[in-house]
Amino acid sequence: MKVVGFDTATDDTVVAATDGERLAFELCLPPDGRPVHSQALLEAAGEAAAVLGGWEEVDRIAVGKGPGTFTGIRIGVATASGLSFSTGTPATGVSTLAALARSIGGSTDAGRVMALLDARRGEVFGGLFDSRGNALEPPFACGPQELVEHIRKADVSGDRPVVGGPGAVRFRDELVRAGLVTEPAGSPVHRLNGRSICQLGAAAEQTGPETLEPLYLRVPDAQLWLERDSNKEPGRSQSG
Amino acid sequence: MPLLAIETSCDDTCAAVLDGPVVLSNVISSQAEHERYGGVVPEVASRHHLELTGPVVQAALDEAGMGLDGIDSVAVTAGPGLIGALLVGLSTAKAIAAPRRLPLIPADHLHGHVAANFLEPEPLEPPFLCLVASGGHTLLAGVTDHEGFEVLGETLDDAAGEAIDKAARMLGLGFPGGPRIERLAEDGDPDAFTFPVAMTRDPGLNFSFSGLKTALVYICRDLGDEGVADRAADLAAGFQAAVVEQLVSKVKRALDRGDWPAVALGGGVAANGPLRAAVRDLCDQRGIQFKEVRRELCTDNAAMIGSAARFSQPLAYPDYLGFDAFATGPRGSR
Ligand SMILES: [Zn+2]
Numbered sequence: 001m002k003v004v005g006f007d008t009a010t011d012d013t014v015v016a017a018t019d020g021e022r023l024a025f026e027l028c029l030p031p032d033g034r035p036v037h038s039q040a041l042l043e044a045a046g047e048a049a050a051v052l053g054g055w056e057e058v059d060r061i062a063v064g065k066g067p068g069t070f071t072g073i074r075i076g077v078a079t080a081s082g083l084s085f086s087t088g089t090p091a092t093g094v095s096t097l098a099a100l101a102r103s104i105g106g107s108t109d110a111g112r113v114m115a116l117l118d119a120r121r122g123e124v125f126g127g128l129f130d131s132r133g134n135a136l137e138p139p140f141a142c143g144p145q146e147l148v149e150h151i152r153k154a155d156v157s158g159d160r161p162v163v164g165g166p167g168a169v170r171f172r173d174e175l176v177r178a179g180l181v182t183e184p185a186g187s188p189v190h191r192l193n194g195r196s197i198c199q200l201g202a203a204a205e206q207t208g209p210e211t212l213e214p215l216y217l218r219v220p221d222a223q224l225w226l227e228r229d230s231n232k233e234p235g236r237s238q239s240g
Numbered sequence: 241m242p243l244l245a246i247e248t249s250c251d252d253t254c255a256a257v258l259d260g261p262v263v264l265s266n267v268i269s270s271q272a273e274h275e276r277y278g279g280v281v282p283e284v285a286s287r288h289h290l291e292l293t294g295p296v297v298q299a300a301l302d303e304a305g306m307g308l309d310g311i312d313s314v315a316v317t318a319g320p321g322l323i324g325a326l327l328v329g330l331s332t333a334k335a336i337a338a339p340r341r342l343p344l345i346p347a348d349h350l351h352g353h354v355a356a357n358f359l360e361p362e363p364l365e366p367p368f369l370c371l372v373a374s375g376g377h378t379l380l381a382g383v384t385d386h387e388g389f390e391v392l393g394e395t396l397d398d399a400a401g402e403a404i405d406k407a408a409r410m411l412g413l414g415f416p417g418g419p420r421i422e423r424l425a426e427d428g429d430p431d432a433f434t435f436p437v438a439m440t441r442d443p444g445l446n447f448s449f450s451g452l453k454t455a456l457v458y459i460c461r462d463l464g465d466e467g468v469a470d471r472a473a474d475l476a477a478g479f480q481a482a483v484v485e486q487l488v489s490k491v492k493r494a495l496d497r498g499d500w501p502a503v504a505l506g507g508g509v510a511a512n513g514p515l516r517a518a519v520r521d522l523c524d525q526r527g528i529q530f531k532e533v534r535r536e537l538c539t540d541n542a543a544m545i546g547s548a549a550r551f552s553q554p555l556a557y558p559d560y561l562g563f564d565a566f567a568t569g570p571r572g573s574r
Binding site for chain 1: 276277281283284286287289290291293294297298308323324327328330331332333334335336337338339340558561562563564565
């Protein structure tokens with residue numbers, strides 16, 4: 001199966017193409033002050049398709065549907081939907097956390113992986129996976145203290161998971177202080193690779209719009225405020 | 241030369257198909273969700289746009305009776321608007337256009353409101369004066385060609401529709417405020433309360449609505465909750481009259497200063513009955529044309545974006561691959 005896969009849920013713009021087991025194209029563009037998703041994704045996806053022989057040769061589009069930055073997720077999913085609509089190539093959404101876990105699993109000899117994304121606001125999005133990106137528990141969003149508990153619990157329930165990803169870098173000091181091991185920033189262990197997106201996408205049983213629903217893992221702030229206090233006025237009127 | 245247009249700058253997810261100035265389809269999916277928040281929440285709007293854009297584009301093509309193969313170019317709102325919302329439409333439009341090597345035409349949202357007047361039937365030819373008033377913008381545009389417009393005046397604070405929405409909230413009417421204020425005002429006396437009509441002595445063509453809003457805050461405070469409920473119709477009538485009077489006074493001043501043979505309206509506030517009537521009267525007095533635009537072409541829609549795109553610079557493939565949205569206008573309107 002020929003797959004073009006990409007992810008823009010983290011600050012990086014990650015794009016790859018696979019032809020069966022063979023990695024045909026891989027690109028990771030770091031932020032340039034801010035993420036370059038909107039400027040760089042479509043061109044890179046086009047290059048990935050060209051390496052496979054053009055869109056008519058591509059069997060599937062795989063896109064990371066989060067969790068991650070809300071705007072980043074939407075740029076990725078909207079791009080995948082648009083490409084799918086335009087070319088007729090089926091698209092499928094894959095969990096960015098699962099893809100990160102598979103990336104970490106591929107670059108270590110881990111049996112289990114605790115994949116962590118930077119959720120901003122002093123929190124991570126995380127989840128426990130096997131080395132191929134299969135979830136062993138539901139994903140979570142939490143701060144560093146709760147994270148330490150999560151990892152400790154994972155430690156006693158089986159062999160020690162490898163902890164990695166942008167969220168692990170973000171809270172490395174807290175983890176190290178709690179006696180937990182993670183690689184320093186810049187280690188390839190923490191990097192989400194496009195190949196994992198393609199592989200998870202190729203393995204997905206389903207394609208189509210219903211698979212592209214984002215994994216936000218957080219409701220909009222305004223909804224929280226509304227639930228907390230129905231008299232609050234978070235809205236900015238801008239209709240018409 | 242059928243053109244597909246997409247608009248997602250605020251809370252309406254819109255797609256249209258145009259053949260020249262002829263609208264083949266114009267699909268608008270309004271997000272009712274914002275009612276419970278009392279206003280447009282950018283994150284909520286963006287999430288809905290992502291869900292709705294695909295189905296709305298499909299519906300626009302279906303209604304036009306064609307597939308993507310019949311489309312020659314893709315137009316999309318590049319700004320101004322809510323950046324997260326714009327990016328959904330722009331990412332979709334670029335991704336639809338690129339594999340087919342179609343040109344992409346980024347359009348300015350405000351140019352769209354002006355360009356709604358160029359659509360069939362009975363297109364209006366420049367020169368004309370266009371008052372664009374909505375929840376997001378209030379400006380007076382001098383239109384001398386199809387390609388753009390000159391900002392003759394604009395709001396210095398709140399947009400007209402924003403002020404009306406806030407007033408509706410104070411009167412307990414909910415969101416969106418425009419139609420609710422208008423309905424309630426029909427039963428009220430516009431002279432029962434004195435509202436300041438700001439900027440009428442200001443010699444320029446700019447608008448200001450924050451003083452009006454503050455005046456309502458004080459009146460409501462003096463009346464108390466029960467008093468406000470009792471007098472809501474009078475308050476709505478007085479507030480609406482003050483908004484309309486300011487808008488019309490600036491149109492009048494612009495007509496005094498320039499030789500405009502016609503006046504057009506755009507934006508959600510342009511759907512307001514008393515405003516339309518007042519501008520029509522003014523045009524009748526002056527013996528100039530008043531351009532009626534259908535309601536669905538006044539509020540945000542994609543047909544107007546397609547119309548603006550017909551007179552905007554197309555970007556050939558691959559020049560638009562890196563094209564990004566902008567939150568505030570290159571015309572410096574906000
Ligand atoms: Zn508008």
